[in-house]
Amino acid sequence: MSKKGFVVLLMVAVAVGLFPLFLSFNGGNQISDLGQHYVQNGVEETGAQNIVASIVVTYRGLDTLGEVTILFLVASIISFFLSIAKDDRMENRTLKSVTEVLTTSSQALVPIIITVGAYILVNGHLTPGGGFQGGAVIATGILLIFLANPKHQLNHTIIHWVESVSGMAFVAIGVLGVLMMDQGGFLSNKILSLGTPGELFSAGAIPLINVFLGLKVGTELSNVLGIYVESQNEK
Amino acid sequence: MLTILAAILGVVAVAGAYIAIHNEKLIVAIIAAGVVGLMSSILFLLIAAPDVAMTEASIGSALTTAIFFFTLNKIRRINE
Amino acid sequence: MDQYLGQVVLAIGFILAILGLYGLLSQKNLIKIILGFSIFTTGVNIVMVAIGYVKGGTAPIMDAEGNAVGVFVDPVPQALVLTSIVIGLGVTALMLAYVMKLYQDKKSLNINDYKDLKW
Numbered sequence: 331m332s333k334k335g336f337v338v339l340l341m342v343a344v345a346v347g348l349f350p351l352f353l354s355f356n357g358g359n360q361i362s363d364l365g366q367h368y369v370q371n372g373v374e375e376t377g378a379q380n381i382v383a384s385i386v387v388t389y390r391g392l393d394t395l396g397e398v399t400i401l402f403l404v405a406s407i408i409s410f411f412l413s414i415a416k417d418d419r420m421e422n423r424t425l426k427s428v429t430e431v432l433t434t435s436s437q438a439l440v441p442i443i444i445t446v447g448a449y450i451l452v453n454g455h456l457t458p459g460g461g462f463q464g465g466a467v468i469a470t471g472i473l474l475i476f477l478a479n480p481k482h483q484l485n486h487t488i489i490h491w492v493e494s495v496s497g498m499a500f501v502a503i504g505v506l507g508v509l510m511m512d513q514g515g516f517l518s519n520k521i522l523s524l525g526t527p528g529e530l531f532s533a534g535a536i537p538l539i540n541v542f543l544g545l546k547v548g549t550e551l552s553n554v555l556g557i558y559v560e561s562q563n564e565k
Numbered sequence: 566m567l568t569i570l571a572a573i574l575g576v577v578a579v580a581g582a583y584i585a586i587h588n589e590k591l592i593v594a595i596i597a598a599g600v601v602g603l604m605s606s607i608l609f610l611l612i613a614a615p616d617v618a619m620t621e622a623s624i625g626s627a628l629t630t631a632i633f634f635f636t637l638n639k640i641r642r643i644n645e
Numbered sequence: 646m647d648q649y650l651g652q653v654v655l656a657i658g659f660i661l662a663i664l665g666l667y668g669l670l671s672q673k674n675l676i677k678i679i680l681g682f683s684i685f686t687t688g689v690n691i692v693m694v695a696i697g698y699v700k701g702g703t704a705p706i707m708d709a710e711g712n713a714v715g716v717f718v719d720p721v722p723q724a725l726v727l728t729s730i731v732i733g734l735g736v737t738a739l740m741l742a743y744v745m746k747l748y749q750d751k752k753s754l755n756i757n758d759y760k761d762l763k764w
Binding site: 333334337338340341344345348352355359360361362364365368369372373379380381382385386390393394397400401404407408411412457458462466547551554561 | 651652655656659663666667670671696697699700704705706707708717718719720721723724725727728731732734735736738739742743745746
């Protein structure tokens with residue numbers, strides 16, 4: 331039992347080491363200078379009412395590009411790793427029947443879930459939401475389809491085309507921001523007109539970027555789920 | 566009022582994390598990890614961060630539990 | 646009593662992170678190691694969001710006229726934690742794919758059986 335005792339001692343040492351960090355948190359009386367600048371100048375510089383969405387897409391656009399790259403890398407590694415050869419595949423396995431509550435309720439719920447996900451995507455600059463949240467909700471709806479009938483197979487052509495076109499459009503809008511404006515940078519949203527804050531067609535290119543980001547994240551997570559379901563069919 | 570609610574949610578989350586580590590059966594451990602994600606999503610809402618709460622509820626609670634169960638099913642099918 | 650909300654949530658985040666790290670280091674089952682990693686990531690995300698909390702603050706969203714409703718919380722840590730949650734899911738999915746392939750080869754979930762790289 332000496333290994334477990336050693337690990338417990340290590341955890342106590344880590345806790346004692348982190349304790350001054352916890353004590354020096356002075357309760358939060360005011361926000362930092364960078365946050366102050368974003369809160370005060372956010373609406374007039376970008377035209378969006380949701381400040382967190384404008385930080386993720388406009389002020390810190392390069393970090394979002396890095397995250398999209400990591401997601402793409404993970405999806406391609408998983409699809410390479412878990413692919414099944416044609417003669418190792420078992421057709422027509424016998425499965426237990428799914429209960430009727432699940433099949434009936436999934437027929438009613440899946441269109442509602444996908445509509446709510448699309449609404450969260452498009453209104454990302456006015457209310458809490460944005461690209462990642464909408465994409466995750468759409469992927470949850472497709473998970474419900476997989477649970478309701480396990481023999482369902484995704485249409486791989488449509489998913490690959492949507493994912494590639496969304497990724498390329500995201501990078502193209504970013505590079506257009508670098509080339510076109512004299513005061514813009516990567517993913518600047520001044521390539522379309524700013525408009526008045528509070529309307530649906532305001533905040534420049536932020537709704538367009540949100541749509542492409544949400545489509546890419548949603549189809550990528552659905553692709554990973556589809557590969558996990560497909561891998562159950564191996565002999 | 567909000568502090569008492571946050572303390573109750575924190576106790577449930579820490580109990581769920583303890584069960585996830587020390588229980589013998591794997592199915593109970595995976596569901597306990599899903600409960601930890603759900604409680605932390607409500608904690609994010611009490612801290613006034615609605616974007617993060619939405620993302621954690623759908624990704625950290627629903628999708629993580631689903632892929633753990635798919636892996637467990639494949640391991641059982643290899644075994645028989 | 647609402648003045649202690651930030652510190653209570655910060656303490657919860659630290660306790661979850663330490664429990665997750667303990668599960669990562671001391672368990673022998675491969676799937677329990679990955680569960681510990683997921684709990685550790687969740688705890689660290691809670692710590693990062695709780696640092697930016699301001700007493701009595703509301704969510705950083707402007708209302709219809711474009712005026713601030715009250716005092717805002719810090720929006721910068723929330724934007725960083727959004728990225729971190731999605732990347733945590735990606736790494737967990739990759740680790741589970743590796744576990745599936747390793748089990749196909751050696752038929753064991755105990756980490757003491759995988760000693761090929763030890764000298």
